[in-house]
Amino acid sequence: MNISATRAVRLVARRELATRLRSKAFVISTLIMLVFIGGYIVLMNVIGSSSNHSTVGFTPATGSLAVSVKSTGKAVGEDITTRTVSEAAGRKQVSDGKLDALVVGGPGDFTVVVKKSLKSGLANTFNVLARQEALNTQIRSLGKDPADVNRAVASASVHVQPLQPAGEYQTQRLVLGIVAVVLLYMSLMINGQAVAQGVVEEKSSRVVELLLATVRPWQLMAGKxxxxxxxxxVQMIVFAAVGLGLGLATGVLSIPAALLTGTAVWTIVWYLIGFFMYAVMLAAAGALVSRQEDANSVVTPVLMLIIVPAVIGWSVIPANPDSQLGHVLSMIPLFSPMLMPMRIALGVAPAWEIALSVVLSVALVVGLVALAGRVYRNAVLRTGARVKLSDALRSA
Amino acid sequence: MTERRLEIDAVSKRYGDVVALSDMTFDVRAGELFGFVGSNGAGKTTTMRIALGVLAADSGVVRWDSRPVTVDTRRRIGYMPEERGLYPRMKVGEQLEYLAELHGMSRSAARSSARRWAERLGVSGRLGDEVQKLSLGNQQRVQLAAALVHDPSILILDEPFSGLDPVAVDVMSDVLREKAAEGIPVVFSSHQLDLVQRLCDRVGIVRSGRMVACGPVAELRAGGTARLVVGAPDAPNGWAAGIPGVSVAEHRDGTTVLELAAGADDQAVLRAALATGPVHEFARRLPSLTELFRNVVSEHVGGHTGTEEARV
Structure with missing residues (x-):
């Protein structure tokens, strides 16, 4: 009839797992987040394809321009499909929205017909094309060959000498980093509060006394x-798998898979560190009160420790990922879980900074476990009025 | 099985300036039903919590079988806290299995034991229901099942009878007797003193954190102030006033209850009664546990006699 400490912790953990996984709150919150991820990727896909892709019609008279429009479009980042139509049919297709633009007139003096306005990608294309034509005309009038001049122009470039190696701040990486930390933040908030709620539930239902007659307080807290x-x-792994899978399948994410996986793994590592950091504080906070109604008053201060670093961090990092402030903040334990994954996704976190921030955060977790364990042990059986934190820390 | 005892030895506990227990001492032998009575706030719950290790004592020791109680001993205690507690949203069956496993049972043993006790206590039809959906009475039965499900070798029950309907009281009494007959020491506290008197081998009366009377029920009753019940319908008020060592406890409808101090002459009482007319009843009666309890509690004049005891 002996029961080891590990078995006690495992039994408590198993109950938490079974109860949570079956709870409606868990299923619904997971589905909502999955819909959020899926919707985001679909949205990015739609925006991505519509903004960079357009179809342009040419009349037989302007057909010779098609090739240069296409190549100029490519140079300014617009993917253009061309089509040859009669002017009347083309005008109808433009007003029906089947064509983004129709080029009429002649090769030297063309007009672009659009429904209302020319979308910016196409406007750039045609402007560049028009300027190029004007330039070519001038070059010819000076007796030179535009092709030679263009080659010379194309080979010229400015020499840049960076004083610090700059990361590649690709938008995709930034988006990846933001999605990662938003998920991490939501998971911390939802699951962290579940810990506090669970502790208060055990206290308010008085079942804690029955449990503590057979397991030690630390075992109960650790198991929970x-x-x-x-x-x-489990939630984070599902999110990561679904998000990355969808992203790669739809082509929204064109970042190398190794980098994606690295970001996902680091996000999960930081989730775990962050979770333990906040969960033990929330467990101790929950132990101070005996009723769910009082839970907010003790849980809110701890939640602020998640929210404030997140808000500060998120306003610093995306604006300037490589800033000194970003480097410093992301090393501070309470900020690290929310900032490091983003900097890792952006590729601006040197290995030594990652290592140091992990060490610092884990050290904080160890310290918090000791403190929270003490508060929990001293407060969890004191029912009635809210227990003062100082009393819980002091009393043996 | 000879003389295995649960000993509470000189246990003291203070909460700040408030003395909750001072030198609490008693023992419960294997196979014995021990009733623990006292006013609210007298220290019964604190004593039980300390015996379970849920609370730490400031001083004193709790021993089982001559050895201080350890974590492993505590896993073999069946406990029913005064503040009933189960997970409201957990199913009855899962809850009992979980508690049995926490006390060291294997999963399969936990499952069969949960079924067995649910059956025995008449809640087997509710194994798949959440606890919060059960009536209060059924929740109490589940609570008792939770104390018994891991086949404990010691039972400590805080107010097991409170809130039970008469049928459930009988079931509970039977189970406690049965457990004691198996050689398990059973301690329970209760305010239902008639029940304690009927059920227990020994009782302990506690007041202000101290054991003030402890022993077999019959012995305690015999040691109390003897009473005489005299049925003399024609006797006027104050008929027994002159007899030395005798005081009137009650006089109603021709029946007088007298308390006799040690050495008082009951024959003098009989003569005085006969002098008033016919005497239909003349009986010596031992005080009930309730009367003893009142005496014990009021004898020691304390700050907290009064309203709280009105509930007893």
Whole structure:
């Protein structure tokens, strides 16, 4: 009839896991987040394809321009499909929205027919093309060959000497980083609060006294935190798999798979570190009150420790990923879980900074476990009025 | 199985300036039903919590079988806290299995034990229901099942009878007797003193954190102030006033209850009664546990006698 500490912790964790995974709240929140991820990717896909892709019609008279329009479009980042139509049919197709633009007139003096306005990608294309034509005309009038001049122009470029190696701040990486930390933040908020709620539930239903007659307080707390950590981990892995899978399948993400996987793994690692950091604080906070109605008053201050670093970090990093402030903040334990994954996604976090921030954060977690364990042990059986934190820390 | 005992030895506990327990001492032998009575706030729950290790004592020891109680011993205690507690949204069956496993049972043993106790306590039809959906009475039965499901070798029950309907009281009494007959020490607290008197081998009366009377029920009753019930319909008020060592406890409808101090002469009482007219009843009666309890509690004049005891 002996029961080891690990078995006790495992039993408690198993119950948490089973209870949470079956709860409606978990299923619904997971589905909502998946819909959010899926919707985001679909949206990016739609925006991506519509903004960079257009179809342009040419009349037989302007057909010779098609090749240069296409190549100029490519140079300014617009993917252009060309089609030859009669002017009347073309005008109808433009007004029906089947064509983004129709080029009429002659090769030297053409007009672009659009429904209302020329979308910016096409406008750039035609402007560049028009200027190029004007330039070519001038070059010819000076007796030179435009092709020679263009070659000379194309080979000229400015020499840039960076004083610091700059990361590649690709939009995609920034988006990836933002999505990663937003998911991490939501998981921390949802699962962290589940820990506090669970502790208060055990206190308010008085079942905690029955449990503590057979398991030690630390075993109960550890089992609860670990059980819910696994719930969150499962959630994060599902999100990462679905997000990356969809992103790669639809072609929204064109970042190398190794980099994506690296970001996903680091996000999960930081989720775990962040979760333990906040979960033990929330467990201790929950132990201070005996009723769900009082839970907010003790849980909110801890949640602020998630929210404030997130808000500060998110306003610093995306604007200037390589800033000194970003480097410093992301090393501070309470900021690290929310900032490091983003900087890792952006590729601006040197290995030593990652290592140091992990060490610092883990050290904080260890310290918090000791403190929170003490508060939990001293407060969890004191029912009635809210227990003062100082009392819980002091009393033996 | 000879003389395995649960000993509470000189246990003291203070909460700040408030003394909750001072030198609480008693023992419960294997196979014995021990009733723990006292006013609210007298220290019963604190004592039980300390015996379970849920609370730490400031001083004193709790021993089982001559050895201080350890974590492993505590896993073999069946406990029913005064503040009933189960997970409201967990199913009855899963809850009992979980608690049995936490006490060290294997999964399969936990499952069969949960079924067995649910059956025995008449809640087997509710194994698949959430606890919060059960009536209060059924929740109490589940609570008792939770105390018994891991086949404990010691039972400590805080107010197990409170809130039970008469049928459930009988079921509970039977289970406690049965457990004691298996050689398990059973301690329970209760305010239902008639029940304690009927059920228990020994009782302990606690007041202000101290054991003030402890022993077999019959012994305690015999040691209390003897009473005489005299049925003399024609006797006027104050008929027994002059007899030395005798005081009137009650006089109603021709029946007088007298308390006799040690050495008082009951024959003098009989003569005085006969002098008033016919005497239909003349009986010596031992005080009930309730009367003893009142005496014990009021004898020691304390700050917290009064309203709280009105509930007893």
């Amino acid at each position: 935190v670990l059980g819910i950590a696994v719930v969150g981990l």
